[in-house]
Amino acid sequence: MSENTGDLMEKLVALCKRRGFIFQSSEIYGGINGFWDYGPLGVELKRNIKDAWWRDVVLRRDDMVGLDCSIIMNPKVWEASGHVVNFNDPLVDCKKCKARFRADKVFTVIAAEGENVLLSVGAEADDEEHARLAATNAANSKTRRRLEDHAQKLVWTVFRADKAPQGRSNICPLCGGELTDARKFNMMFKTFVGAMEDSSSVAYLRPETAQGIFANYKNVLDTQRIRPPFGIAQIGKSFRNEINPRNFTFRSREFEQMEIEFFCHPSEADKWYAYWRDERYKWYIDLGLKSDKLRLRPHETDELAHYARACADIEYSFPFGVSELEGVANRTDFDLTQHQKFSGKDMNFFDDETKERYIPYVIEPSGGCDRATLAFLCEAYTEDMAPDEKGVMQARTVMKFHPRLAPVKLAVFPLVKKEGMPEVAAGIHNEAKKAGLASFYDEKGAVGRRYRRQDEAGTPFCVTVDGQTLQDQTVTIRDRDSLKQDRIAAAKVVQYVQDALAK
RNA sequence: GCGGGCGUAGCUCAAUUGGUAGAGCGCCAGCCUUCCAAGCUGGCUGUUGUGGGUUCGAGUCCCAUCGCCCGCUCCA
Numbered sequence: 001m002s003e004n005t006g007d008l009m010e011k012l013v014a015l016c017k018r019r020g021f022i023f024q025s026s027e028i029y030g031g032i033n034g035f036w037d038y039g040p041l042g043v044e045l046k047r048n049i050k051d052a053w054w055r056d057v058v059l060r061r062d063d064m065v066g067l068d069c070s071i072i073m074n075p076k077v078w079e080a081s082g083h084v085v086n087f088n089d090p091l092v093d094c095k096k097c098k099a100r101f102r103a104d105k106v107f108t109v110i111a112a113e114g115e116n117v118l119l120s121v122g123a124e125a126d127d128e129e130h131a132r133l134a135a136t137n138a139a140n141s142k143t144r145r146r147l148e149d150h151a152q153k154l155v156w157t158v159f160r161a162d163k164a165p166q167g168r169s170n171i172c173p174l175c176g177g178e179l180t181d182a183r184k185f186n187m188m189f190k191t192f193v194g195a196m197e198d199s200s201s202v203a204y205l206r207p208e209t210a211q212g213i214f215a216n217y218k219n220v221l222d223t224q225r226i227r228p229p230f231g232i233a234q235i236g237k238s239f240r241n242e243i244n245p246r247n248f249t250f251r252s253r254e255f256e257q258m259e260i261e262f263f264c265h266p267s268e269a270d271k272w273y274a275y276w277r278d279e280r281y282k283w284y285i286d287l288g289l290k291s292d293k294l295r296l297r298p299h300e301t302d303e304l305a306h307y308a309r310a311c312a313d314i315e316y317s318f319p320f321g322v323s324e325l326e327g328v329a330n331r332t333d334f335d336l337t338q339h340q341k342f343s344g345k346d347m348n349f350f351d352d353e354t355k356e357r358y359i360p361y362v363i364e365p366s367g368g369c370d371r372a373t374l375a376f377l378c379e380a381y382t383e384d385m386a387p388d389e390k391g392v393m394q395a396r397t398v399m400k401f402h403p404r405l406a407p408v409k410l411a412v413f414p415l416v417k418k419e420g421m422p423e424v425a426a427g428i429h430n431e432a433k434k435a436g437l438a439s440f441y442d443e444k445g446a447v448g449r450r451y452r453r454q455d456e457a458g459t460p461f462c463v464t465v466d467g468q469t470l471q472d473q474t475v476t477i478r479d480r481d482s483l484k485q486d487r488i489a490a491a492k493v494v495q496y497v498q499d500a501l502a503k
Numbered sequence: 504g505c506g507g508g509c510g511u512a513g514c515u516c517a518a519u520u521g522g523u524a525g526a527g528c529g530c531c532a533g534c535c536u537u538c539c540a541a542g543c544u545g546g547c548u549g550u551u552g553u554g555g556g557u558u559c560g561a562g563u564c565c566c567a568u569c570g571c572c573c574g575c576u577c578c579a
Binding site for chain 1: 504513514515529531535536537538539540541542552553568569570571572576577578579
């Protein structure tokens with residue numbers, strides 16, 4: 001990472017605080033790691049992103065419906081999904097074959113005579129002795145004979161996967177690949193339902209919104225006169241007790257997701273996977289993420305999660321590195337099958353036309369709302385040069401948001417605070433607000449200063465009422481990025497901005 | 504989780520060997536301004552992240568804790 005990009009992130013964080021986009025949570029108490037608050041400008045930006053998503057994936061389509069599930073669900077949901085089992089024991093994963101083991105059940109066994117290593121394998125067992133036996137028994141006959149021949153001089157090293165000595169890595173019992181260090185995953189936030197804090201009342205804050213959709217799949221199917229292929233969309237908070245929150249809001253412990261579960265016939269899963277992957281990628285570009293910083297990266301086969309048949313990440317080149325904004329996965333029928341098994345409820349869809357009964361496959365485009373917000377902030381941050389009142393070029397900081405995302409769409413100024421200009425400007429401002437545009441009125445200080453303040457907020461248009469306005473009812477409207485001004489009728493300001501938003 | 508750095512006004516930073524905290528910008532009020540921040544006048548701002556300790560005295564030294572940044576690690 002170059003010095004410049006590090007600077008960029010620092011400047012962006014400073015601007016976010018200075019202008020009221022993002023604050024650290026509970027800052028007056030010293031903050032809390034992994035939690036962030038959106039200020040007056042930030043909340044508008046984030047809402048605009050969520051609104052754009054909802055409009056584009058739900059309202060504009062006939063094959064999509066929305067949902068808003070509770071954050072706390074019956075804990076059995078998380079047993080079915082695999083979240084409880086997978087994250088309560090210390091676990092190791094094979095970096096090569098992706099197998100997962102309980103760390104206290106996997107040993108690495110090494111037999112060596114001096115520098116000469118005769119045996120170096122992983123073994124599944126309950127204790128060291130059994131691990132050594134298992135490793136010996138699993139060896140081929142030639143190796144076994146050599147071990148017996150050198151028995152007296154052999155030095156055995158056996159260690160459990162969660163107690164590996166510094167610098168030693170564990171070996172996968174299945175493929176011989178390298179295992180990760182042991183990790184105790186307890187990523188789900190635990191809480192208690194009701195007044196009694198005992199084991200029967202344990203519940204979890206959802207680590208993803210997806211399971212609420214799967215749990216309601218039958219309800220939606222039964223009530224909406226809808227049939228596959230169709231999707232259910234949801235925006236909502238999720239919680240993960242991340243070991244190490246990092247990179248501003250990128251990895252937070254409380255975050256908001258925008259998720260779609262799209263249900264289709266298994267034979268059409270590949271088609272819909274490709275469709276959503278491309279559709280979602282295009283969405284970010286359309287809202288202003290330059291394609292050269294955005295990339296679509298298909299997962300390698302060995303990178304896939306156990307439930308996924310195919311997956312692609314939509315990644316953005318942040319100042320701190322290329323990181324994932326959204327994942328689009330073919331989750332097959334894994335989740336519905338799991339819920340059928342754990343709940344005992346039939347998850348099949350019966351097709352009246354073909355008389356076919358099947359559990360749909362699911363394509364899941366799962367986006368991080370805060371991550372998208374951060375990407376749009378990074379993309380918007382620009383430093384350029386603009387002339388001051390003497391024509392000397394000065395540095396300018398400007399947030400070049402897509403107008404659809406900009407927290408404030410329009411600022412209205414009187415050029416000077418006299419000759420009736422404030423009244424005319426306030427009138428335009430009020431008219432804009434009545435039309436539903438986020439508008440800001442400012443009459444204080446020099447007009448140049450007011451323009452620059454709006455640049456930092458990312459306001460795409462500034463309207464100024466001047467002397468000529470009083471003669472012919474026209475105003476200047478200034479473009480944030482080009483600094484160019486058009487002169488238009490005051491009565492047409494609202495329409496002008498609305499046209500720009502529709503582009 | 505490990506290692507390193509850091510924490511002083513809203514922001515960026517100052518404060519000699521420990522001697523009762525200061526500047527610029529911003530912000531607010533007013534003036535001046537007929538179009539792109541640094542014209543004028545005046546004004547506000549801090550339990551120096553928090554809690555202990557050493558000391559006659561701590562922003563400065565010690566301990567703990569919280570948070571932020573960087574690198575590793577991690578990210579079903």
